[in-house]
Amino acid sequence: MASSGITTVDQNNRKVVEVFVTEEELAVSLAKYTADLSDKFAKERGSFTVVVSGGSLIKSLRKLVEAPYVDSIDWSKWHVCWVDERVVPKDHPDSNYKLAFDGFLSKVPIPSGNVYAINDALSAEGAADDYETCLKHLVHTGVINKSSVSGFPKFDLMLVGMGPDGHVASLFPGHPLLKENQKWVTHITDSPKPPPGRITFTFPVINSSSYIALVVCGAGKASVVQTALRKSQNSDVFPVQMVSPEGELKWFLDKDAASKL
Numbered sequence: 001m002a003s004s005g006i007t008t009v010d011q012n013n014r015k016v017v018e019v020f021v022t023e024e025e026l027a028v029s030l031a032k033y034t035a036d037l038s039d040k041f042a043k044e045r046g047s048f049t050v051v052v053s054g055g056s057l058i059k060s061l062r063k064l065v066e067a068p069y070v071d072s073i074d075w076s077k078w079h080v081c082w083v084d085e086r087v088v089p090k091d092h093p094d095s096n097y098k099l100a101f102d103g104f105l106s107k108v109p110i111p112s113g114n115v116y117a118i119n120d121a122l123s124a125e126g127a128a129d130d131y132e133t134c135l136k137h138l139v140h141t142g143v144i145n146k147s148s149v150s151g152f153p154k155f156d157l158m159l160v161g162m163g164p165d166g167h168v169a170s171l172f173p174g175h176p177l178l179k180e181n182q183k184w185v186t187h188i189t190d191s192p193k194p195p196p197g198r199i200t201f202t203f204p205v206i207n208s209s210s211y212i213a214l215v216v217c218g219a220g221k222a223s224v225v226q227t228a229l230r231k232s233q234n235s236d237v238f239p240v241q242m243v244s245p246e247g248e249l250k251w252f253l254d255k256d257a258a259s260k261l
């Protein structure tokens with residue numbers, strides 16, 4: 001695949017792959033994509049449920065806190081959750097909450113009650129159960145939709161990164177949690193990437209989403225991107241290959257991540 005502004009779309013318009021010459025261009029496009037969905041869901045259902053990952057994704061959201069979006073988005077409609085979180089205090093350098101707060105959430109007027117951080121006083125297992133209870137309350141009160149297909153919560157938009165090993169959220173290659181199909185939120189105490197204690201959404205929740213943006217940058221991720229987008233879909237080698245939402249999946253790639261396509 002050439003590396004300049006190329007978009008490919010699958011037959012059902014459900015999987016879109018867009019390649020940007022620079023990460024800067026990717027960030028501009030990601031902001032517009034997010035702002036357009038924010039408008040759509042705020043109008044359609046009076047709220048916009050957004051899930052973020054940690055990692056490099058947060059830096060790629062930087063254009064949302066600049067003009068025109070910082071003033072044009074109705075931030076009061078946003079409800080923000082995490083697709084995964086490290087079980088550390090919220091002010092710890094490893095905290096996905098801290099990363100998102102410092103780089104994004106502290107710069108926009110989302111009501112603090114609409115930002116759902118984990119309870120960092122609990123164990124990994126306790127924090128996962130507590131977060132699932134929080135999601136159940138939000139589904140019960142109609143803030144988060146419920147999928148009529150899967151019965152799992154159906155978020156409006158998930159903004160998700162991918163690790164160089166193909167992990168998404170805290171769902172790592174070969175880990176038994178990849179097969180979890182009952183829980184909404186689960187925990188891991190042996191994460192191969194530090195810190196070891198984490199909570200994570202399960203694949204049934206991830207895959208019930210209306211929209212997923214998979215944001216992947218850098219040459220170190222090119223081989224996994226190649227496998228995920230070019231090889232047979234029959235064998236799921238990497239967790240990222242298991243991302244298959246009810247709605248639309250859009251890959252945002254920079255040219256380095258797309259260099260082996």
Ligand SMILES: O=C1O[C@H](COP(=O)(O)O)[C@@H](O)[C@H](O)[C@H]1O
Pocket residue numbers: 053054055056057084085086096160161162163164167168169170193
């Ligand atoms: O540990 C994590 O890693 C992934 C990927 O991070 P990246 O820096 O390689 O983009 C991230 O999506 C996840 O939320 C985080 O907990």
